[in-house]
Amino acid sequence: MKLSHKTFRLGAIILACCLAGSLLSARFSFAAENTSHVDFTGYWSLDYLQSDDIEGKISTLLREERRRAERLAQSGSSSRRVDSGGAMVIGNGRGGPTVIDLAQMADMVASSQLLEIEQSPTNIKFKREDNFRLSCDFDVSSAVDKVNPLGTEVCGWSGHQMLFTILLPEGLTIRHRLTLGPRGTRLNVATTVISDRVYYPFTVNRVYNRYEPQGDGGISCEVTLSKGKVCTTESR
């Protein structure tokens, strides 16, 4: 029993690491593509109606998994027990973490209602309300962009999409995939949470609409160290 548990864990770790590896290598393969036509720059506001309903998504996932497990049991191709329902199968099968944990995480990580994105030919800054800023330098040859003692960020283009991947301790990986709508007025941020303790990743899609922030009577202010608060009439 212990051996099978170890084997499972080893498999999960390898899967997570290889996923990370594929993301690393993806950067190189996509870096050369011309992505100048995709510009995420702007202010974005969360559209609740267009975004994923997480509870519904979990229910669907559990239903599908239960059906799959039942089919496997009927065909005799699986030795796993299914009497505890889909959550057991989606998790580690021993009452440990499940996809619901991942869903909760995804919901928390992707909770920003407002976004601000600044993009130049060489860099993108993805500012999220109540969260830290993600950024990516397009012209850096190194695959690993930012190494913090508590985690590593990897980023790059995947065709017309922008990918940010955060590799965290304890087998936790968070991935954000930014996709701009055809008319440039909508932005989809697909946030995927991956754990080496849960078989399947969980993805939540948040849709954002472009908006223009209300200026302060056309005055924009900036705080600098030497000059204090500096305000100009220049529009943002």
Next chain:
Amino acid sequence: MRKYWLLSLVLALTACGTSHKKIEIVEEVDLRPKVGIVALQVQQNTPEHERLDVNLAVFDLGVSDDAELQAGRGVFPKIRAAEARYFPVLLAKEMIDTNSWGVVRVIPEVEHSAELLVTGKIIRSDGLRLELYIKAEDASGRVWLDQIYIDETEIAEYSVLAEEEPYIDLYRKIANDLLAARRSLTEAQLNNVAYVAFLRYAASLSPDAFGRHLSQSSDGTFVIERMPAKNDPMIARVNKVRNLEYQFIDTIDEQYISLYKELTPTYKLWRKFSREMLVFQEDYQQRMVDRENDSRRGTFFSMQQTYSAYKWSKIQEQDLEEMAQGFNNEAAPTVMEVRGEVRKLDGTLDSQYTEWRQILRDIFAQETGLPMATESDLDTSR
């Protein structure tokens, strides 16, 4: 409890067919002495001849060019750049509090004609430990200090209400050591230091006029060969230029102090975070060891903790980086008046300093008719 060991965790991502993650744990033992708890020695009555002027040059960052390696070690170059300016101001404050010195100034670059020059290099700086290499040398070339100082902190030293710097003991120790070194010198030796400082400065202005007043012995120390006559008008000119240089240094010294005050609240927060982050790393390593029995891993609660720690670290890092960026680049222009003419100096403080020194040398050459010191002369004086 003070820890006398250091744990460092290196997360390395390497290619593995497709790729794999490798976690390497390195344990080092550091038994070098720490400064401990130090009381600052304050001198009540300091005779004038003992009050040497002290220049503290902005510290060496002590970082390599490998950004990825630095980040892996928790070193952020912009923050280091801010620390290189922050630490000398802290040391200057402690030295002033000893009531034992003349004017204590922070200067942008090493300038050897100071009566006492203190230089430093940051070896390690985070929330758990500060490690500085400090060298102090007087104008005659006598080395006062040449050693590494190490201090470690406890969480209580990061109290929100605490006004004190968590590593204050380290700065006090350096200040005390400098004072002890000065006390070991005789009045004649201290006077000699002041004379040599003057002559080295004068030689940097005009090697032709003052170059032969000093000689350098085999051990690198400077010996006075002869003194200019007390009524020599050149002395007055040198002093005039030197005072103008001091005026400028005082102006930029005020900028350093102002920037120090601006940075302090965020920087304190950063170091507190840094300490907690390092403790987290130690805890993480322990959890790695215990992972066979760790049933929490992968749960929402566990993942939330992991993500929150990272999120917090990033927000702090980004806040401080923005501050550090401003600290590096927003040196205010300095306006100086010389001979009735107003000069405005722009750029970083060290470039302003270089420009100002050049202006002073031009003025000195014009006034005396002596050849202007060349770059190599200036290098020799530094």
